[in-house]
Amino acid sequence: MEKFIISDAKTGRLILPNPTNRDENFADKWDEEKYPNRKNEFFKWLARAKEDFLDLSSKPGFLQISEGLKKSLGDKEVVAAFEKYAKGTRSKREGGKLKMNLATGVLGTTSGVGVKAHTFFGDDD
Amino acid sequence: MMINISSKKISLIQQLNAIKENYPSSEICLITNQILHWEGLLRPTPLSEEYRVKILYELGYTPKVWVLNPALSKRKGVNIPHMYGQSTLCLFLPKDGSWRSNKLIASTIIPWASEWLYFYEMWHVTGKWLGGGVHPTVPKRDNFKDI
DSSP, X not given: OGGGOEEOTTTOOEEOEETTEEEEETTTTOOTTTOTTHHHHXXXXXXXXXXXXXXXXXXXXXXXXXXXXXXHHOHHHHHHHHHHXXXXXXXXXXXXXXXXXXXXXXXXXXXXXXXXXXXXXXXXO | OOOOOOSSOOOHHHHHHHHHHHOTTOSEEEEETTEEEEEEXXXXXXXXXXXXXXXXXXXXXXXXXXXXXXOOOOBTTBOOSXXXXXXXXXXXXXXXXXXXXXXXXXXXXXXXXXXXXXXXHHHHHHSSOOSOOOOOOOOOOSOOBOO
């Protein structure tokens, strides 16, 4: 992440360009005179996020992974991302594109047995 | 390669052979007392837990599916959706034709179980069952007579 932060040669101020719009500077509110804490808080968050992300690799299961992500990125954003992912998987099944790897059970679209159309049923009692 | 079988009922031996052929890493795959017993490991995504799943199938009845471990859990005290009595998985609408005794467990029940596990994990993350399905008010049992 740090490699994307550059220093303005003339003013010395930090610039964090938006990767999809180079004219936008995410760090333009880091005016150290007006807001002395913002830069420091960002780097504190970044350090903690790195630790959280590294920790994720040792946790099997989406619940554990999502809890780790929620710490750094916030509940709303993480839930929205997982919802989008799950809806995409459902859409693939409904479109007849979802397959299951026979050796592992992993779902995907490249190889394995097709996941046939069906309707989950039952109760939640 | 998954075999195709006609509209006739598939025997337990044919079910067993199709599973053995397609899931060589099955932990248990046998017939005892006219009941097919399968156990195997399913991991719906590379980031998911690996679940040990058990299926029992008696000809003339719908297959019953359990997750043996890791134990399934409620979410913040809320029961798990799409189960029978919080014990077996509800993978298909009875009598809608998606499962019949002329279908292979290998190409229906097992992939559906993996998909169920995927949406179970997503339910835990989001609080929503995102795999679709229905929760009708019907007699609560998991051994419907097969068609």
